[in-house]
Every structure is written in C-alpha cells, then in structure tokens.
Amino acid sequence: MTESSEITEMEKPTISIEKELRKSYLDYAMSVIIGRALPDVRDGLKPVHRRALFAMRELGNTYNRPYIKSARIVGDVIGKYHPHGDTAAYDTIVRMAQTFSMRYPLVDGQGNFGSMDGDSAAAMRYTEARMTKLDQEIVADLDKDTVDFVPNYDNSLEEPSVLPSKIPNILINGSEGIAVGMATKIPPHNLTEVINGLIALIEDANITIHQLMGIITGPDFPTGGFICGRAGIREAYETGRGVVIMRSCTHVEPRSKNSESIVITEIPYQQNKATLVEKIAQLMKEKRITSIAEIRDESDRQGVRIVLDLKRDEIPDIVLNQLFKMTPLQKSFGIILLCIVNNKPEVLNIKQVLEHFLAHRRTVVYRRTAYELRKAEEKAHILEGLKIAISNLDEVVELIRASANPAEAKAELKSRFELSDIQAQTILDMRLQRLTGLERDKIIKDYNEIIEKIAWLKKVLGDDDLVIQIIREELDQIKEEYGDERRTEIIDAPDDILPEDMIIPEEMVVTISHTGYIKRNPLNLYRAQRRGGKGVKGMTTLEDDFVTNLYTASNLDTFLFFTNTGKVFWRKVYELPLAGRAARGKAVVNLLELGKEEKVAAVLPIADLANVDDSQTVLTVTKLGRVKKTSITEYKRPLRKGKLGLTIKDEDEILTAALTTGDDEIFLVTKNGLSIHFHESNVRTMGRLAAGVKGITLAEDDEVVGVSVIKSDDSILTVTENGYGKRTAVAEYKLQNRGGKGVFAIKTSERNGKVVGVLPVVDEDQVMLIANSGKVIRMPMDTIRIIGRNTQGVRLINLEDNEIVVGMSMLAREEEMVEDIEDNDNSAD
The missing domain is CATH 3.90.199.10 (Topoisomerase II, domain 5)
Structure with a gap:
C-alpha cells in the first residue's frame, strides 16, 4: 500500500x-x-x-x-x-x-x-x-x-x-x-353530544370531566348495540385509556311449537357478521352450544337480522349468556385517546381533546378574519379610487382623452388625484357602463358597506369574546344541520345468568299476570308508600290481563310451580326472565311444559332445596277447601318436565301452597268473608300423590281465596277488592277443628267488595297490594292500626274507576327497606 x-x-x-x-x-x-x-x-x-x-x-x-x-x-x-x-x-x-x-x-x-x-x-x-x-x-x-x-x-x-x-x-x-x-x-361519538360538550366548555372553562360525562355520555358506534357499564368510559375520559364492553342488541320472538327465537339486530362495532355467524355455527357443530336448533342470517338492506331458533324448553337468557361468553356477540373495545398535538404524540383526556379543537377553531377564525380584513381593505382601496373618479368624472375623462397612451394616462391620473398604481389602473380598466347613475350609486354603496365590514372585522380581531361567539354560532349551525340521535345505548352491566356458585344473592320480585306472563325484577325497583298512596306502576298490561301473583325471593331460590291440575314444576329464580318494571315479561308456557288447559295456580319459593330435611312440609290448599301436608323432601328430585304434586278431584283446583314446620296454625278465608283457624296437627302428613282432607265446609257460592300460616305474635291482614282492609289480632279468631264452617273475618259489603286474601303480619312487615291495572303499592304495616274482627276495615289503597285489588304479597321481614313516605290527604280511616 x-x-x-x-x-x-x-x-x-x-x-x-x-x-x-x-x-x-x-x-x-x-x-x-x-x-x-x-x-x-x-x-x-x-x-x-x-x-x-x-x-x-x-x-x-x-x-x-x-x-x-x-x-x-x-x-x-x-x-x-x-x-x-x-x-x-x-x-x-x-x-x-x-x-x-x-x-x-x-x-x-x-x-x-x-x-x-x-x-x-x-x-x-x-x-x-x-x-x-x-x-x-x-x-x-x-x-x-x-x-x-x-x-x-x-x-x-x-x-x-x-x-x-x-x-x-x-x-x-x-x-x-x-x-x-x-x-x-x-371510538366514534355522537355529533350532537360532542358539540353540546364543546358549548359547555365554552361557557365554563373549569367544567370537570365528570360534568362533561353528563353531556358526552360515551361512544356512539355506527352499528348501534349496547355499551355495558360506565366504568370503562369514565376511565378513558379521565386518563385517555380505558376498555368498554360492547354487546349486541337482541330480542326474543315467539314461534310455533312452544319455542322461541333469539333475533340479533345490531352487532358490536367492527365485528364481521359472517364470521360471527360462522362462529355460532361452529359451536353448534362442536356441541358446545346445544340449545340452538337452527341459525339463519336474514339480513338485508334494511339492517342486520340473525335468527337463532331455540329448542323447546330452553331459556333464552341462558343461551344468550353462553353466546356472550363464547362468541363476538359481546366484545371489548380498548380506548386509547392518542393523537398528534403540536407535532408530538400525546395521550389526552376528553376535556383536553375538546380544548385543543377549540384552540384550533380560534386560530382558524382569527386567520380567516385577518384574511377577510386584508381583502376588504384592498377592495376599499380600489373603491376609494373609483369614488374619486366618479366625483371628478369630467376631469378624468378629459385627462384620459388628452393622453397619448395608457401609460401616460395612468401617470397623469396618479399625479393629478394622488392615486396608487392599482387605483389608477382600475379607473383605466373601468367600463363605460359604470359611469351611469345607478352604477355610480352602487360604487358609493359598496364603499360604505366595505367600510362597515372593515370596522366589524377589526373589532373581531380585537375582541376574543367575539371570536368565541362566532365559534359557538358555527357549532350551533353544525348541530342543527347534522345532529342526530344516539345509536348505541349505554346500559348498566346486566346480571349474567351463570352457574349458581357464581351468582351473587339478590332479593328479587317475581310477578305473574292473569294470562300467564312472568318476570323478575330487583326489589329496589319498588318504593315504599304510605297507606292511601297512589302507587307505582309495576307492569304494563293489556285490558284483558292483570297481575295476579307477586312474590319476593332470592335469585338462588328454587320456585315450585303448582298448576291447577296438581302438577309441580321446578325452576331457579335466576332462570326466570329479567324484564323492566313496566314490561309484561314472558309467557310461563315458554318456561314450563304446560298442558292445553293447564295454568300455574301457586308458586312456592324454597331456599336450598337440595339440602332440605323433613322438618318442613308443603301445605297445599284447593279452592274447594281441601288441604294436604307433604314433606318437602318429596320435592327434592326435580324433573324439568314436571311431576304430579297431588291428586285433584273434579271441578276443583289448587289455590295456593305454603311451608309449615309441623307446629304452625293454619288460617283459611273465603271470598264471602268466612274464616277458619286450626292447628296444622289436624292435618296428617301425606304422600305426594294424596288428595288431601277437608279444611273448611263451604257454602254453595263460596270458595277459599286466602291461606296463611300463623305465628303466635301475628295479626291478620284481610284485604278486599275495593281497596279496604284491616288488621285483626290472632286472638280474635279462636282455634277450631278443621272442616267447620268458620266465622266472619270481614264483612263483604257493597263498599268493601269480596275478599281478595289474607296475610299474617306484624308492625315490621311491608305488604305489596296489586290492582288489576298493574298498579303496585308498597305499604308498611305499622301505618295500619289493629281493629276488631267484626269491623269493615279502612281504606288501604286509592283506586281509580274500574280498578280493583287482585293480589297481595308480603316482603321478606329481614330485608331493610327505605321508605319513600308520601302523605296522602285522601286516605280514609
């Protein structure tokens, strides 16, 4: 090298x-x-x-x-x-x-x-x-x-x-x-909500994210559906990161042969519909989901419609829960509010996003105003030249005619009238038609208008409040032009139907209507009221339907459904359909395999049925006064298709069922106001298929309407169909042997009407009365004084025309209830 x-x-x-x-x-x-x-x-x-x-x-x-x-x-x-x-x-x-x-x-x-x-x-x-x-x-x-x-x-x-x-x-x-x-x-949001949020931020720069969430409630997806819960939205809006749960919109449609179909009408955002259908079909093929008989995609230009035909006796809520867990019918959306801010990536909260947009709009309005001001001043400068020309028209014309060429004319105009180069050129370029009177007036008018515009634009540039006002007006116009309703509904995270060991115990209200619709609701949907209150709507019913039974129980309890023909079915409370307070619920025939003329006559909640012993018995009573005791252990082995619970004689049917301990007292009341009070030892324990013995001797036009298991400290609440009733001490009703004609419990006068039922109550109890309109009133017993057996009673509920009381039920004594006390001047003693 x-x-x-x-x-x-x-x-x-x-x-x-x-x-x-x-x-x-x-x-x-x-x-x-x-x-x-x-x-x-x-x-x-x-x-x-x-x-x-x-x-x-x-x-x-x-x-x-x-x-x-x-x-x-x-x-x-x-x-x-x-x-x-x-x-x-x-x-x-x-x-x-x-x-x-x-x-x-x-x-x-x-x-x-x-x-x-x-x-x-x-x-x-x-x-x-x-x-x-x-x-x-x-x-x-x-x-x-x-x-x-x-x-x-x-x-x-x-x-x-x-x-x-x-x-x-x-x-x-x-x-x-x-x-x-x-x-x-x-995620995408609703335009109306976002603009309302921007306007709120304009009005109050110190508005909190919590307050903004009251305006911008959450993402609004183009495919609709539901967002379950607000915790993920709150976290994303406060920190810029969060996860929301998207859920498909579904409903249940009845179909032939006592079965139902689940219909999916909206699916989660960014979900491939074909992949969703294939996933469900694959789970059916692998027998991981066995409740679906057939799946069809009936979607068209009108929207999504995926139909899942269920097999008979399947509970739609349970099937939906499986689908939510195993398919993209429910999926999460991870929110990351990351965007470019001043050429740098930055994670923002919801308020910062709005603030940056408003800052951008403020810059745009300032720059637009400055641009328009420059253009307006340029136009005013030209109009000033034209104004000078038309004010000295003859001299201008003579000067131009005397000039040898345009350049000389332009120079003479600039020198004579102190015009700028562009003003002189505009005068030279002016057409002769602009020399008419109307055109001269228009030039003057345009000049005056442009001077006013310049003044306004300068005012805007010097006043930030005016800029903000302009931004707000533009936002209002956008909202008016393009705003629409939300597509995605935000709901509280619903209770999933899970295996029992994963279900949190919760007190529920179960209602059954006259035509056989059943539903459950959390107990806190109902509010306590004073005697004589107007009540709270408990169910929306048809003219030929009304609420006949109302029960309170834990969602882990088992319900025994006794039919009028003597058959008994088993269902867990959490298997019953969950519906809104004003909804009718679902037909019992879709939950139980009932015969053609068969209907549910009595429902009995049992806690921990699998572990019960023979210390408790089930007392059944028919409307013709037959009573029977059967050990609860006879019902420990449930069969989904039901079993025969007792033998029913001709023209008779089960009225109700109750639990007894072997040392209780039984109280029966008839619709004509007669009652009988006897110890349950008068009724021996019989097998599940026995027919029972006579409990009370009835007149030809009478029948049993109420049964109570009496405790020693109880008083008896008797209610009539016209909304009257009374509490009477148990001591007022002497013990008799079963089978007698009984004594009067309340007078069934024209004012009172026939007896609806009875309940054993103490001061700590709260009772719910239900009218045929669906109205429900929650009533503390300490507001009703105890009176004698031979009295007509007092008004318990104010009824409208054509309303009558059709049912009553007592709330659980151990439950702590918050009363919504309403004084009512129209209540009668």
Whole structure:
C-alpha cells in the first residue's frame, strides 16, 4: 500500500453502527408516527385521509356535483400528494364511505364499497365517489389562509398541513392506527353530544370531566348495540385509556311449537357478521352450544337480522349468556385517546381533546378574519379610487382623452388625484357602463358597506369574546344541520345468568299476570308508600290481563310451580326472565311444559332445596277447601318436565301452597268473608300423590281465596277488592277443628267488595297490594292500626274507576327497606 493511500484511509470518518441504527430507526419511527399512523387532534385526520379529501376538493368532487370514478381520485391522491400504493389510497376512500365503519361518512360512494360480512369493495375502476355534504364543513375556508400549506413530496405543489375543520372529527368519527411503539384507538361519538360538550366548555372553562360525562355520555358506534357499564368510559375520559364492553342488541320472538327465537339486530362495532355467524355455527357443530336448533342470517338492506331458533324448553337468557361468553356477540373495545398535538404524540383526556379543537377553531377564525380584513381593505382601496373618479368624472375623462397612451394616462391620473398604481389602473380598466347613475350609486354603496365590514372585522380581531361567539354560532349551525340521535345505548352491566356458585344473592320480585306472563325484577325497583298512596306502576298490561301473583325471593331460590291440575314444576329464580318494571315479561308456557288447559295456580319459593330435611312440609290448599301436608323432601328430585304434586278431584283446583314446620296454625278465608283457624296437627302428613282432607265446609257460592300460616305474635291482614282492609289480632279468631264452617273475618259489603286474601303480619312487615291495572303499592304495616274482627276495615289503597285489588304479597321481614313516605290527604280511616 502506498503512503498516499494510507493517508486517504485514515481521513475517512468512523461511524458507530449502533448510533447510526438508533438514529435511523428513530427517524423512521417519527416519520410513521407523525406522517402516517396517528391523527391530528385538530381535524382528526391522518395524512392519507387529509390528502384524499383535499384531492377531491381540488377536483371539484363535491356533494352537489356528479360522481367521479374512484380510480381518477386515487390517481390524483398518489400522483400529487401521497407517494404510496394505490391500494392504500383506495382502501382509505372505501372506509370513509362505509356507513358501518364511519359514524359520519366523509365519502359518498356509488357502487360496491364492501359489507359487514367482510366483502371487499369492487375495484376502483368500477366504483364512483364524491365528498359528502359534511366534508364542506371540514374544508370550509381553506382558501382564506386559515391553515399553513406545505410542499408536497416533490415540491411541485402545496398541500394543507391540517384542515380548518368546523366539526370535531377526532371524536365523532374516531380513528385507529398502529405506529412504532404506540397505537391509537379513538371510538366514534355522537355529533350532537360532542358539540353540546364543546358549548359547555365554552361557557365554563373549569367544567370537570365528570360534568362533561353528563353531556358526552360515551361512544356512539355506527352499528348501534349496547355499551355495558360506565366504568370503562369514565376511565378513558379521565386518563385517555380505558376498555368498554360492547354487546349486541337482541330480542326474543315467539314461534310455533312452544319455542322461541333469539333475533340479533345490531352487532358490536367492527365485528364481521359472517364470521360471527360462522362462529355460532361452529359451536353448534362442536356441541358446545346445544340449545340452538337452527341459525339463519336474514339480513338485508334494511339492517342486520340473525335468527337463532331455540329448542323447546330452553331459556333464552341462558343461551344468550353462553353466546356472550363464547362468541363476538359481546366484545371489548380498548380506548386509547392518542393523537398528534403540536407535532408530538400525546395521550389526552376528553376535556383536553375538546380544548385543543377549540384552540384550533380560534386560530382558524382569527386567520380567516385577518384574511377577510386584508381583502376588504384592498377592495376599499380600489373603491376609494373609483369614488374619486366618479366625483371628478369630467376631469378624468378629459385627462384620459388628452393622453397619448395608457401609460401616460395612468401617470397623469396618479399625479393629478394622488392615486396608487392599482387605483389608477382600475379607473383605466373601468367600463363605460359604470359611469351611469345607478352604477355610480352602487360604487358609493359598496364603499360604505366595505367600510362597515372593515370596522366589524377589526373589532373581531380585537375582541376574543367575539371570536368565541362566532365559534359557538358555527357549532350551533353544525348541530342543527347534522345532529342526530344516539345509536348505541349505554346500559348498566346486566346480571349474567351463570352457574349458581357464581351468582351473587339478590332479593328479587317475581310477578305473574292473569294470562300467564312472568318476570323478575330487583326489589329496589319498588318504593315504599304510605297507606292511601297512589302507587307505582309495576307492569304494563293489556285490558284483558292483570297481575295476579307477586312474590319476593332470592335469585338462588328454587320456585315450585303448582298448576291447577296438581302438577309441580321446578325452576331457579335466576332462570326466570329479567324484564323492566313496566314490561309484561314472558309467557310461563315458554318456561314450563304446560298442558292445553293447564295454568300455574301457586308458586312456592324454597331456599336450598337440595339440602332440605323433613322438618318442613308443603301445605297445599284447593279452592274447594281441601288441604294436604307433604314433606318437602318429596320435592327434592326435580324433573324439568314436571311431576304430579297431588291428586285433584273434579271441578276443583289448587289455590295456593305454603311451608309449615309441623307446629304452625293454619288460617283459611273465603271470598264471602268466612274464616277458619286450626292447628296444622289436624292435618296428617301425606304422600305426594294424596288428595288431601277437608279444611273448611263451604257454602254453595263460596270458595277459599286466602291461606296463611300463623305465628303466635301475628295479626291478620284481610284485604278486599275495593281497596279496604284491616288488621285483626290472632286472638280474635279462636282455634277450631278443621272442616267447620268458620266465622266472619270481614264483612263483604257493597263498599268493601269480596275478599281478595289474607296475610299474617306484624308492625315490621311491608305488604305489596296489586290492582288489576298493574298498579303496585308498597305499604308498611305499622301505618295500619289493629281493629276488631267484626269491623269493615279502612281504606288501604286509592283506586281509580274500574280498578280493583287482585293480589297481595308480603316482603321478606329481614330485608331493610327505605321508605319513600308520601302523605296522602285522601286516605280514609
């Protein structure tokens, strides 16, 4: 090696490959973060979306003009602004046109733009597109120096660095992207709610996130559905990160052969419908879900409709719970409010997102106003020259005629009237028609108007409150023009129907209507009222239907359903349908395999049925006065199709059932007001199939309507159909042998009406009375004084015309209840 070559080798710089790779990778990462993957907080757009909309605007491809081939749009996007593949640009346009992907689509597509089943859009040469009307609010004032323009990739054109959007697109359409070491996932929201939130922030800059959540309630997905719970929303809005649970919208439809169908009408956001159907079908094939007989996708242009036909005797709630756990009918959405703020990625809370948008709008309005002021001053300058010309018209005309050429005329005008170059040129360019009287008046009018406009624009630039007022007015206009209702409903996380060891015990109210509809509700839906109150609506019923039975029990209890024919069925409380307080519930025939003329006559809740012993017995009573005691152990082995519980004689049917301990007293009352009080030892324990013995001797037109198991400290509450009743001490009813005719418990006068039923009560008890209209009143017993057996009683509930009391039930004594006490001046003693 020569000396010169050795010197050359020494002069070459030494570069650390580790440092070079680190620098190069960081440059690449920032390029991806800033230039590709994350949206700008101001307009909510990634560069590719912004370039696509700008290219469509430059093409004149607006909502009120004809569609343009998508291939033409893609060509302009990648040829002028976005130097990447045509597939990426076209996919961007396709997604902005999909109504199931964008809450407020930014592209109006014509042709096949894909489907919820995952079908790809047609090739770009087959589809056409144009901007939506909403896009005009995103690009509005773009030509008024409202935003900065930067050179495109080859410095041949300029493109906006951000769009002057009037709409908070970052929230209403959301965004999703994966950068290097970070990702964003912003859900779509409702435009009306977001604008209301912005207005609230304008009115009170110190508004809290909790207060904002009362306005912006949560994400609003284009596919609808439910969001279960608010904890994830609160966490995301406060910290910028959170997880919400999306759930499909379903309902149950009855079908032939005593079976039902689950119908899915809305699915979680970004869920492929075809994949969902395939998943359910696969679970059916693998027999992991055995309750579904058939699955059909009946979706059409009107919307989603997936039908799941259930097998007979299947509980829809349980099947839905399996589907929610094993299929994408329920899925999570991880919220990450990450966006570009001042050229840096930043995770924001909901208030910061709104603040950055308002700051952007303030900048846009200031720059737009300054631009309009410059243009107005330029126009005023020209009009000042024209005004001078028409004020000295004859002299101007004579000067121009005397000039040898335009340059000389221009110089003379500038010298004579002290005009600027542009003013003199405008006078020379003025057409002769502008010398008419009307045109001269119009110049004066235009000049006065432009002077007023200049004054207003200067006032805006000098007053921040006016800028804020302008922003608010524009937001109100946007809301008026584009606002709509929410599609996604936010609900409390519903109780799942799970195996018993995973169910939290909860007191429930179970109601059964006259035509056989059953439902359960949490007990806290009902409120306590004073005697004589107007009541609270417990069930919406038809004219020919009314509530006949109401029970309170834990959701872990077992219900024994005794039918009028003597058959008994077993169901857990959590298997009963959960419905709203005003809903009718579901038909019992869909829960039990009842015969053609069979109906539920009595329901008995049993706690821990599997572990009961023979210390308790089930007392059954028929309406013709037959009584029977059977050990509870006779009912320990449930059969879903039911068993014969006792033998019923002709023209008789079961009235009710109750638990006894072997040392209780039994009290029967008839509809004509007669009662009999005897010790249960008078009735021997019999087998499950026995018919029972006579409990009371009835008159020909009478029947038993109430049965009570008496404790020594109890008083007897008797209620009549016209809303009257009374409490009477047990001592007032002497013990008799069973089978007698009994004594009067209450007078069944025209005022009182017939007897509805009886209950043993003490002061700590609370009783629910139900009318045939569905009205329910919750009544503490300490508000009803104890009176004698021969009295007519007092008013317990105020009834409307054609209303009568049809049922009563006592709430659990150990439950702590909060009374909503309402004084009622119309209550009668």
